[in-house]
Amino acid sequence: MTTAAGPRIAAIARALDDEGYRERPIAVLDLDAFDANLEDLARRAGGTPIRIASKSLRVRGLLERALAHPATRGVLAFTLPEALWLVQRGVDDVLLAYPTAEIGVIRSLCMLPGTLEAVTLMVDGTAQLDMMVAATRDLRPGRDRPPLRVAIELDVSYAPAPGLRFGAHRSPVRTAEQAAALAREIAARPALRLVGMMAYEGQIAGVTDTARGPYGAAVRTMKRLSRPDVARRRAEAVAAVREVADLELVNGGGTGSLESTAAEPAVTEVAAGSGLIGPGLFDGYRDFTPRPALHLGLSVVRRPAREVATLLGGGWVASGPPGPDRLPTIAHPAGLRFAPQEAAGEVQTPVLGPEAERLRVGDTVWLRHAKAGEPAEHTNGYVLVAGAGTDADPIRVQGWLPTYRGEGAVFL
Ligand SMILES: Cc1ncc(COP(=O)(O)O)c(C=O)c1O
Structure with a gap:
């Protein structure tokens, strides 16, 4: 599934690039x-x-x-x-x-x-x-x-x-x-x-x-x-x-x-x-629409076939009754989908679709986790960004916060 969150993530991705934040995977929290x-x-x-x-x-x-x-x-x-x-x-x-x-x-x-x-x-x-x-x-x-x-x-x-x-x-x-x-x-x-x-x-x-x-x-x-x-x-x-x-x-x-x-x-x-x-x-949910605040960026590491790009990592499947809704959302670029036989893999996640044709090794695909807290168990910290994305108020990196895991504290 893809979402309308794309334009904001695209702007965040450009800001990260400008500031030299190129390591992947990266977890970015939009303040x-x-x-x-x-x-x-x-x-x-x-x-x-x-x-x-x-x-x-x-x-x-x-x-x-x-x-x-x-x-x-x-x-x-x-x-x-x-x-x-x-x-x-x-x-x-x-x-x-x-x-x-x-x-x-x-x-x-x-x-x-x-x-x-x-x-x-x-x-x-x-x-x-x-x-x-x-x-x-x-x-x-x-x-x-x-x-x-x-x-x-x-x-x-x-x-x-x-x-x-x-x-x-x-x-x-x-x-x-x-x-x-x-x-x-x-x-x-x-x-x-x-x-x-x-x-x-x-x-x-x-x-x-x-x-x-x-x-x-x-x-x-x-x-x-x-x-x-x-x-x-x-x-x-x-x-x-x-x-x-x-x-x-x-x-x-x-x-x-x-x-x-x-x-x-x-x-x-x-x-x-x-x-x-x-x-x-x-x-x-019908009555409220939270803004996506947490974005997970993964690297394209190979292109095994036409309309297929493979990400390093991605297997962040949420807890609860197993089903497609527990998979991450592929937020950006739009139009990508998981491979039915692999879905979100432990170390490799192929994403499919015409849009994959445009992806090159080293590009980033942005996911959103199905649940709010679980990504924190997969990363040491969140890069913080803020800004409207206008000339007057550009998106900028504001700092970094350790997750519980990043503080050496894993509780469950
Ligand atoms: C006891 C309890 N209260 C509240 C919540 C709701 O939390 P959230 O707002 O993250 O959905 C949960 C979630 O499972 C819960 O177990």
């Missing part, structure tokens, strides 16, 4: 697109604070840039070692979005200065609670050591009929009664303190809506029916848990659902990350 996307997320959230999903960035400098915006509040992290690493580097509010079973790291959380106040762990059952209590038994909370902050994850997948279910398999806590029961279990353990709830409606936030035909219509209907179901169940569960504990935060949603999640009175903050980057999968 203008990133900042415009941040403003758009802020607009869509309508005043509800946005917690930045770090898995969708995995670049500390970009997290900091997003956190400097008044519409944002804190980080939604993906592993506990990552959360501690971020706190040690100055982030003071981290909600860990997924449960952890890292006993040693939970102990570190208790012992490192300042981390207990900054990090909230996600739980959805007593097994995690018992593990945390056992792991920290000899480190009892006291005057100097506050309890571990925990949040309950509520499952808000949509199950309109027996055997029919839309959404991710996440928490076993589905009802207000179950949430309140888990809240009481937490209250019974002095080593823990319940401070929040989170419910992620992946069947709305993570499912695109531009598919054509009956399937697309069915998806849009599912999303429309699911919204009031999510809102009702989230409100009931939050009310039931508030009978047991004061909640500092109720987190929900993602880039794909900001408007509907932020509109729920029970929600105190929304989560978003991918919308800052605008990866390939996010071309498929």
Whole structure:
């Protein structure tokens, strides 16, 4: 698939050439697109604070840039070692979005200065609670050591009929009664303190809506029916848990659902990350259009046949159910496609089409990853560019930011 992002990438490519940035592969982050996307997320959230999903960035400098915006509040992290690493580097509010079973790291959380106040762990059952209590038994909370902050994850997948279910398999806590029961279990353990709830409606936030035909219509209907179901169940569960504990935060949603999640009175903050980057999968939403902010440039290294050019690398296939939508988007030049029998290869990626005839060894083909954060695991850093591309405001290289990987920090 190709996109309308081409002219901007072409201008960025010329600017990189002018400034002597010729190494490939190269990952280029368009700061203008990133900042415009941040403003758009802020607009869509309508005043509800946005917690930045770090898995969708995995670049500390970009997290900091997003956190400097008044519409944002804190980080939604993906592993506990990552959360501690971020706190040690100055982030003071981290909600860990997924449960952890890292006993040693939970102990570190208790012992490192300042981390207990900054990090909230996600739980959805007593097994995690018992593990945390056992792991920290000899480190009892006291005057100097506050309890571990925990949040309950509520499952808000949509199950309109027996055997029919839309959404991710996440928490076993589905009802207000179950949430309140888990809240009481937490209250019974002095080593823990319940401070929040989170419910992620992946069947709305993570499912695109531009598919054509009956399937697309069915998806849009599912999303429309699911919204009031999510809102009702989230409100009931939050009310039931508030009978047991004061909640500092109720987190929900993602880039794909900001408007509907932020509109729920029970929600105190929304989560978003991918919308800052605008990866390939996010071309498929109707109500918002992020600007592509991350461009991956690969070298043409050979021309094996007419209308075929081969790139070095390119096999950056996204996680999730395998399918063509997990492949990178070939953004520039326009009109190229993958070879059906090879697709995006580990070290070699042939691209096909009449446009390939014009490519020479040493030229660059620009891809966009299907997902926002995963490219950061393939490169040490992003070259930053900005500028309107006019004579008055030319596109220029602004610097470079290391990815998590570039900082030697690979968490998943
Ligand atoms: C718990 C949670 N919240 C929010 C999100 C949304 O993140 P994004 O805005 O990057 O789609 C995700 C993504 O998977 C998630 O797991």
